[in-house]
Amino acid sequence: MAAVGTVPARENAGKGAISIRNVTKIYDPEGVNVLAVDDCSLEIAAGEVCMIVGPSGCGKTTLLSAIAGFHSITFGEIYLDGELLCGPGKPLADQGADRVVVFQNGALFPWMSLADNVAYGPTVQGRLNKTQAREKALDMLAEAGLADVGDKFPGEVSSGMARRAEIVRALINDPKVLLLDEPYRAMDALTKSIMHEALLEMYDRTKVTIFFITHDLEESIFLGDRVVVMTTRPCRTKKIVEVNIPRPRDYHILSSEEFRLLVDEANEAVHEEAIKAFEAGERELA
Amino acid sequence: MATTAPNVYNQRTVVRRTRWQKFLANKKLWRGVTAILCTLVLWEIGSRWDEWFGFRLPFIGFIPPPSDVMVAWLEVLPKIGYWQSWYLSFKRVLAGFLSAMLLGIPFGLALAVNRYFRDIFFPPFEVLRPIPPLAWVPASLIFWPTNEMSIAFVTFLGAFFTIVINVLGGARSIDISYLRAAQSMGATQLDMFWRIVLPGTLPSIFTGAAVGMGITWEVVLAAEMISGGGTQAGGGLGFFIWNSYMGGSLEQIVVGMISIGIAGYLSSSAIRYLGTVCMPWRRLF
Numbered sequence: 001m002a003a004v005g006t007v008p009a010r011e012n013a014g015k016g017a018i019s020i021r022n023v024t025k026i027y028d029p030e031g032v033n034v035l036a037v038d039d040c041s042l043e044i045a046a047g048e049v050c051m052i053v054g055p056s057g058c059g060k061t062t063l064l065s066a067i068a069g070f071h072s073i074t075f076g077e078i079y080l081d082g083e084l085l086c087g088p089g090k091p092l093a094d095q096g097a098d099r100v101v102v103f104q105n106g107a108l109f110p111w112m113s114l115a116d117n118v119a120y121g122p123t124v125q126g127r128l129n130k131t132q133a134r135e136k137a138l139d140m141l142a143e144a145g146l147a148d149v150g151d152k153f154p155g156e157v158s159s160g161m162a163r164r165a166e167i168v169r170a171l172i173n174d175p176k177v178l179l180l181d182e183p184y185r186a187m188d189a190l191t192k193s194i195m196h197e198a199l200l201e202m203y204d205r206t207k208v209t210i211f212f213i214t215h216d217l218e219e220s221i222f223l224g225d226r227v228v229v230m231t232t233r234p235c236r237t238k239k240i241v242e243v244n245i246p247r248p249r250d251y252h253i254l255s256s257e258e259f260r261l262l263v264d265e266a267n268e269a270v271h272e273e274a275i276k277a278f279e280a281g282e283r284e285l286a
Numbered sequence: 287m288a289t290t291a292p293n294v295y296n297q298r299t300v301v302r303r304t305r306w307q308k309f310l311a312n313k314k315l316w317r318g319v320t321a322i323l324c325t326l327v328l329w330e331i332g333s334r335w336d337e338w339f340g341f342r343l344p345f346i347g348f349i350p351p352p353s354d355v356m357v358a359w360l361e362v363l364p365k366i367g368y369w370q371s372w373y374l375s376f377k378r379v380l381a382g383f384l385s386a387m388l389l390g391i392p393f394g395l396a397l398a399v400n401r402y403f404r405d406i407f408f409p410p411f412e413v414l415r416p417i418p419p420l421a422w423v424p425a426s427l428i429f430w431p432t433n434e435m436s437i438a439f440v441t442f443l444g445a446f447f448t449i450v451i452n453v454l455g456g457a458r459s460i461d462i463s464y465l466r467a468a469q470s471m472g473a474t475q476l477d478m479f480w481r482i483v484l485p486g487t488l489p490s491i492f493t494g495a496a497v498g499m500g501i502t503w504e505v506v507l508a509a510e511m512i513s514g515g516g517t518q519a520g521g522g523l524g525f526f527i528w529n530s531y532m533g534g535s536l537e538q539i540v541v542g543m544i545s546i547g548i549a550g551y552l553s554s555s556a557i558r559y560l561g562t563v564c565m566p567w568r569r570l571f
Contacts (some may be wrong), residue, residue: 097472107463111485121471155568
């Protein structure tokens, strides 16, 4: 019996170091080679919140898909805690519950209640039986401030609640890495700020490694330990902004001088790439 | 002052209406009733134009007025033959429809989830699909030993193709994020099928069922008319209409037609009801 208030020990705490080495991805739709990621290298420490920003269509999601095992890579290798995920001879990583993805548009199963959604992972993995999984799901939902909505369908709750539940659904699997693909994209600023604080609170509790793709620079500085600015396609790391704002953070830092300077620094790099991407887009259309 | 002031708000909420009162207070109901009454009145006027004004209106002038139809209906209502027709048509529709569901849903799902199965079975399926069910009537009359069986077969075909194509389309259009999410949480193929693909396809299954049910009624009626009321496959609402036509009773033709309308409405209501029961999450939309 875990005493109230104590954090249950995470089996995978302190794990989840990702090493991306010289990864190249060439898409080949109908014989036309498209270089999506070009010789991209990135080291992410265990327990780090790594924010990936870059222009639309630059190949950030391709990188995430390679880590998750949705897409193969053409060259290079990706390691998770020193173990090869994908590389030469094994272009596609195995999908596994140690790297759970939270999708851009939300992927809670609409036909299951929030509790069933959260309990899905442990039940299909056979780690917990149905009753245990449900109990744990309700506990974890309550921790995330979703105590009373466990039996509602995703369509019955607000998008913010649904998104929070989706992160809980990922966390219940005790992942080494949480892969977030612009999870708060379509949210209004107010909801977003609440989501940010909830995510930070969750991170402070679990210290799970987070790979977070976004377009929103303020979001990236507010949440991240490092902000990796990507070049426009083909995707390479252009600049890494270290965010040394101490945790736990709250929204007060948004108005601090330090925060503004970091945003400016990242903005400069992103803006350059955005212009390049925009012009490249125009050329493609012309 | 011990007396408590009457609380208006509480009293208001205490007033509970019975189900029947709620039903009667529903504006939707009254709009529908008004629409049907207006149609009947216009129809009556149109049909009786000849009697009242001395010349016949085109089209509607040839249709017996609803009052006459009502009289004809009251005449057939107590007759066992009329209810026998209902029973026979319903039996055929259900037989064809249920067998189409039983075969069509697994077949459609198999087409959707297995590439090899799709490569092999989809092309012949697509060639057979455009053939109207009624074009199968002569062949099936020859193939099947009894008229009843050929009617059942043709009915089955009517619903089968629609159901399969809906199930296939529905299963293939499940958001890939759901599949990826399930997979990344460690779901096996079997888990994915039962808990993602199947519930994700349910809306399309019900769409297919609703459309298929409509087609089934069309086909049953036509098949009944074609095969006739011979010694084997007697009765059915289709034959009821055909018989009325042969007997020259216009009123009874209309009685048969409206009966079919009601039968079809009952069938699709049943499917809609089942849909809300099977898909509680869809009630929100």
